[in-house]
Amino acid sequence: xxxxxxxxxxxxxxxxxxxxxxxxxxxxxxxxxxxxxxxxxxxxxxxxxxxxxxxxxxxxxxxxxxxxxxxxxxxxxxxx
Numbered sequence: 001x002x003x004x005x006x007x008x009x010x011x012x013x014x015x016x017x018x019x020x021x022x023x024x025x026x027x028x029x030x031x032x033x034x035x036x037x038x039x040x041x042x043x044x045x046x047x048x049x050x051x052x053x054x055x056x057x058x059x060x061x062x063x064x065x066x067x068x069x070x071x072x073x074x075x076x077x078x079x080x
Contacts, residue, residue: 024043035061036057036059
């Protein structure tokens with residue numbers, strides 16, 4: 001039963017990885033609770049223009065304009 005559960009988990013993780021890597025029309029990203037970018041899809045690269053290595057580990061505020069950052073928009077987005 002444990003082996004089956006592990007196999008299902010690996011299969012689920014692989015489906016998730018394939019989904020994220022192939023979603024080119026949508027920006028998919030995941031942030032940790034502190035707002036640091038942990039996952040960056042090919043679609044996010046296309047939409048925002050940043051390569052994954054350039055944004056992974058950075059705060060999500062990098063995705064906002066100077067005006068939005070000054071107005072506290074990234075913080076409101078994280079609170080939501």
